[in-house]
Amino acid sequence: MTTALTNEYLQQWIEIVSLRDFHIPFRHLARWNHRLSSTGGRYLLKSHDIEINPKQFVQNGAEEVERIIKHELCHYHLHLAKRGYKHQDAEFKQLLAKVGGSRYCKSLPESQKKKAEPYRYRLVCHSCGQQYLRKRKVDVKKYVCGKCRGKLALESIR
Ligand SMILES: [Zn+2]
Numbered sequence: 001m002t003t004a005l006t007n008e009y010l011q012q013w014i015e016i017v018s019l020r021d022f023h024i025p026f027r028h029l030a031r032w033n034h035r036l037s038s039t040g041g042r043y044l045l046k047s048h049d050i051e052i053n054p055k056q057f058v059q060n061g062a063e064e065v066e067r068i069i070k071h072e073l074c075h076y077h078l079h080l081a082k083r084g085y086k087h088q089d090a091e092f093k094q095l096l097a098k099v100g101g102s103r104y105c106k107s108l109p110e111s112q113k114k115k116a117e118p119y120r121y122r123l124v125c126h127s128c129g130q131q132y133l134r135k136r137k138v139d140v141k142k143y144v145c146g147k148c149r150g151k152l153a154l155e156s157i158r
């Protein structure tokens with residue numbers, strides 16, 4: 001273990017890179033996250049914290065970690081400035097190229113992704129018996145069966 005693998009070290013490191021390359025301070029928390037597997041790091045949209053994968057430091061060294069830090073800081077500064085902070089946004093790509101950040105990371109942890117909604121309703125055709133699952137309530141008067149154009153009935157599941 002080197003001293004670089006303490007959160008205090010990482011915090012200072014990110015603060016320095018932020019001021020030097022972005023000219024804006026990093027005002028949130030940084031930490032090593034040992035549970036990140038193949039990804040370099042991530043920026044958390046809710047807390048604005050940055051997590052870096054320590055395996056990157058062990059396997060690829062400080063230079064690679066600094067590129068990952070720059071990548072996460074691109075998300076961070078653009079998000080806080082309400083600009084295009086996602087990978088596909090032109091502003092993100094431009095800033096990343098300007099500061100020389102790494103191309104890859106995972107910006108959103110799983111828990112922040114929208115959970116898939118469960119099916120709550122079932123439409124049943126009176127004529128042919130075909131069933132359709134729906135997440136939201138639908139007005140059965142407006143629709144007919146897609147198979148036979150028969151009348152539909154709405155049932156709630158559970
Ligand atoms: Zn990213």
Ligand SMILES: [Zn+2]
Pocket residue numbers: 125126127128129130145146147148149150
């Ligand atoms: Zn039908």
